[in-house]
Amino acid sequence: MNQASQSDIAKRLQRSLYDDIPLVHALALQVRIATPLRVVFSAPLAPNINDKGCAFGGSLASLLTLACWSLLRVHTWELDWPADIYVHTSKLLYTAPIWSDFEVVASLSPEALEQFSHDFASKGRAAALPHADAMTVDAQGEPISALRLDARFVAMRPADSV
Amino acid sequence: MNQASQSDIAKRLQRSLYDDIPLVHALALQVRIATPLRVVFSAPLAPNINDKGCAFGGSLASLLTLACWSLLRVHTWELDWPADIYVHTSKLLYTAPIWSDFEVVASLSPEALEQFSHDFASKGRAAALPHADAMTVDAQGEPISALRLDARFVAMRPADSV
Numbered sequence: 671m672n673q674a675s676q677s678d679i680a681k682r683l684q685r686s687l688y689d690d691i692p693l694v695h696a697l698a699l700q701v702r703i704a705t706p707l708r709v710v711f712s713a714p715l716a717p718n719i720n721d722k723g724c725a726f727g728g729s730l731a732s733l734l735t736l737a738c739w740s741l742l743r744v745h746t747w748e749l750d751w752p753a754d755i756y757v758h759t760s761k762l763l764y765t766a767p768i769w770s771d772f773e774v775v776a777s778l779s780p781e782a783l784e785q786f787s788h789d790f791a792s793k794g795r796a797a798a799l800p801h802a803d804a805m806t807v808d809a810q811g812e813p814i815s816a817l818r819l820d821a822r823f824v825a826m827r828p829a830d831s832v
Numbered sequence: 833m834n835q836a837s838q839s840d841i842a843k844r845l846q847r848s849l850y851d852d853i854p855l856v857h858a859l860a861l862q863v864r865i866a867t868p869l870r871v872v873f874s875a876p877l878a879p880n881i882n883d884k885g886c887a888f889g890g891s892l893a894s895l896l897t898l899a900c901w902s903l904l905r906v907h908t909w910e911l912d913w914p915a916d917i918y919v920h921t922s923k924l925l926y927t928a929p930i931w932s933d934f935e936v937v938a939s940l941s942p943e944a945l946e947q948f949s950h951d952f953a954s955k956g957r958a959a960a961l962p963h964a965d966a967m968t969v970d971a972q973g974e975p976i977s978a979l980r981l982d983a984r985f986v987a988m989r990p991a992d993s994v
Contacts, residue, residue, distance in 0.1 A: 736890060
């Protein structure tokens, strides 16, 4: 896919997130990259702080869940497949506080995406196991993961699209 | 503790959540019960919907994380212990969609609370493993858990309180 249409999809994703999910306005995320293998959001710290002044765990959990969900949203858009996509399980490990504006990065392997596509095409239902990180920097300014999320998502054809 | 002071603590918790964590305004939660063993929030569906019209996973993860955090917040308030309380890990299992206003319920066992208190008093640092559920009703109108969260929280004396 060329650069122009990638940026169109990022814009479409951002618009649909803001239109469909009220909490996204409070999270104030910006979609930077939106492909089925990699989704990147940026988010400002200020609207996402906790009582200690660093990033609130609930904001982070929301952003990482949305970034993982977006991988499958973008993929099913590209294939023009109507799909309801749900998070089923997630596991989060918080390892460092975040004290500034930050990015979240979600990924899915090409093999997992191919399996997902095969299952969805043949059964109208498929699962995938994406993961995501919220990024910060260490004392030396090197990027490190502050929070890792491993999730299982399920997608299915909406009842009214058969 | 008598009824009056329990309701004072619920009010204090609600005020501090709204004052300290901007995302709480978007979640629109109400604190119903606030004790160290049990915290109950109610939340309206409308500001917490997703693209499918049911409760957004990120809103739910935020509410359950906050409810668990609040168990230890209320406990350390009651003992007048300054404490920074962080979520360290969480595991979420989403089992049913939520289509109406809902409650979340967080719990900690008396034994776990006692161990937490003992460790915090002696070491200035302690961990606890609370859990929480987001409640909905099944087809027969019976209350069921729509989402279960199991978490590990860490509390420590703030650096400036020693």
